[in-house]
Each structure stands twice: as structure tokens, then as C-alpha cells.
Amino acid sequence: MKYCKKCVIPDTRPGIAIGSDGICSACKGHEEKKRDIDWNKRRKDFEEIVKEAKKLGKSYDCIIPVSGGKDSTWQVVKCLEYDLHVLAVTWKTPLRSKVGQENLNNLISLGVDHIDYTINPEVEKRFIYKALTRVGDPGLPMHMAIYAIPLRVAAAFDVPLVVWGESPHMEYGGTAEDRKLNQLNHDWLKRHQILQGTSITDWIDGDLPKKDMIAFHLPDEQIFQERQISSIFLGYYFPWDVEESLRVSLAHGFQVREEGPKVGYYNYVDIDCDIIAIHHYFKWLKFGFTRLFDNLSIEIRNDRMTRAEAIDIIARMKEQTPYGDISKLCSFVGIQESHFWEIAERFRNPAVWSLKNGKWIIPGFIVPDWEW
Ligand SMILES: [Zn+2]
Incomplete structure (x- = not known):
């Protein structure tokens, strides 16, 4: 396992490449953001998009996919500043937190209409269980729904613009080509690894029939063209x-x-849904890093922390196994916690982990004196 020289991201993170200079693609993307991007020009481009949306918008000018998080609030504030008529759309997580609900209520009160789109819990339970056992990610159905629902609503309500938050390729690593992409569509999702190279058709079977899985389906590709739907970050x-x-x-x-x-x-990210921490936890077993590594790397890139300070924080905060959330997920899906751990253990990656004196360790781990 190799770590970026500048931040604490390892080369096991999907989509990350560490160059011959020892610097990862996310750090390079960050430098590019500061150095090469003409933000003035991009703001003007956004103004053009807004003009076009207002011209095309028959009901709403734009859809904002929202969870109730801080980025959702930022997206809503920004679009209202540009006088867009907004329909906010949420995939309603079955495990919404109290602060998540309060933040969502607050966001709606800023002056938008809102759809809280609930999927049949029986379907969601079966899909989560299947994703957990097949790819070690109970968050996969959630991500599929988060991407598909707002785009389906845009097609159904004939809304010309969908405004997402940050561009994952620009912020968390992606090739130079990926970082230039500004449309979240079929092509983008194929490149992004959050769906683990699968699409909805890979999950449909007797247990999860197509008609029960509509909310997870992206609208057909030609609908984007026919309806002139722009889906931007x-x-x-x-x-x-x-x-x-x-x-x-x-x-x-x-x-x-x-x-x-x-x-x-x-304490202001990943706080609105109790499934997300488990999605992040599997990175520990599969790739040998945790959500802390992602967050602290952002702090390092923004010169708010040194690499040594970040490593100290990792040593202190440990791997943050989300026991409480795992327990909630197990009771939602209807499985024993022991069964969850049995499944999780199948995803411990032997290319990252080694057994030493009966204990699993990560050789060459970034914190040298880690207690395994
Ligand atoms: Zn880096």
C-alpha cells in the first residue's frame, strides 16, 4: 500500500492514482482548482445555464437533489440567489437522523417546494441485503436512488436543470479527463465507481422485480436529449x-x-442518514482506510492541517466502527448482527490485510504503532 506524499490517501482508494512524483490525483485536482481554473469564466457559464433554464422551465426551473446536509443547503441558497424556481427532491432514507430531519425542514423553509420520495421499505430491505452480501456495500441502493430519483422527477415534471453539489471527480480524485466532466448522466455514472461497476439491470431478478425497482432506474439516455435536461455539478x-x-x-x-x-x-458531514457510516466502514476492510482519511486529506489540501497532524488524529480516533448504526441497519433489514459481521469479514481484502499472530494487520500502515 502506497500513500500520497502530500495527504494521507492510499493508492487502494478507488479512482485514485498516485503519480511518479508521489502525489495523488485528488491533490493534483485541488492544485488545478486553485491554479488553472478560471472561476470568473465558470461563474459566467453558470449564469448562461440559469438563463437557459428560466427560458425552458415550464413549471420549475431546476431540481436540487437534497439530503438535508450542509451542501444541500449551500445548493439551495445559491440557486435562490440566482432567482431559480426550485423543486428540491430527496430520497427518503429509512434511517434518517433527527438532525437530518431538522436540517431538511430548515432547507424547505428557505423557500422551495420539496418531494420526500419514499421507496417501499420491503424492497429497500431486500436490495440492501443483496448489496451487502454481493458487493459489501449496504449504501449501494442508496446511491442508486440518490442519483436516479431527482433525474426521474426532472423528466416527469419536465424540468430542464438538475443542480448537484460538489463534483466527486474534482474533489476526491479522478483522471484529468474525469475532472472536466460537468454532467451527471449515464456516462458519468459508468465512470464513477460508487455503483461498483453495476447498473440497475444487474440487480433485477425474481426477488427484486423490475416494476418494484423504478425509483432506482435512471431515465433513458434519449430523454436527457429530448427534454434538454442539463444535470450539472x-x-x-x-x-x-x-x-x-x-x-x-x-x-x-x-x-x-x-x-x-x-x-x-x-460534525457537519454524513450526519443525516444512519446508513452512510456503514458504507464508509467497508472501506476499512476493502481498502485499508476510513472516512477520516478522506476528511483529513481535504484539511491538508486546504493548508488547515499538516500531514503529521492528520496522522496523529487517525492514531487517536482509530477506525470508528459504527456499531450503533450497524445495529440499526440490522434491525431494519431483519438480520442478526452476528450475520452482518460474518458477511463483512468476507470483504476483508487479503491484498491489504495480513494475519499476524492471530490478528489482522495492515502491513506498512500509515500509523506505525497502531494497536491491531
Ligand atoms: Zn494526495
């Missing part, structure tokens, strides 16, 4: 930074998680 047009979107959302009523971070380093 706001972070492509305005420099995205966690601190800046937090500042904006706090000024508009967003609440952080008072008890501290749920997973990772921030």
Missing part, C-alpha cells in the same frame, strides 16, 4: 470547500451534530 462552477459551504449553510439555519462527528472528522 455546482462545484464545477463555484469553488467547493467544506468550510465555505458550512459557513453559508450555518448562516441559513443549518445545524451541526452536537455530539461530534458521526464518522470521519467533521
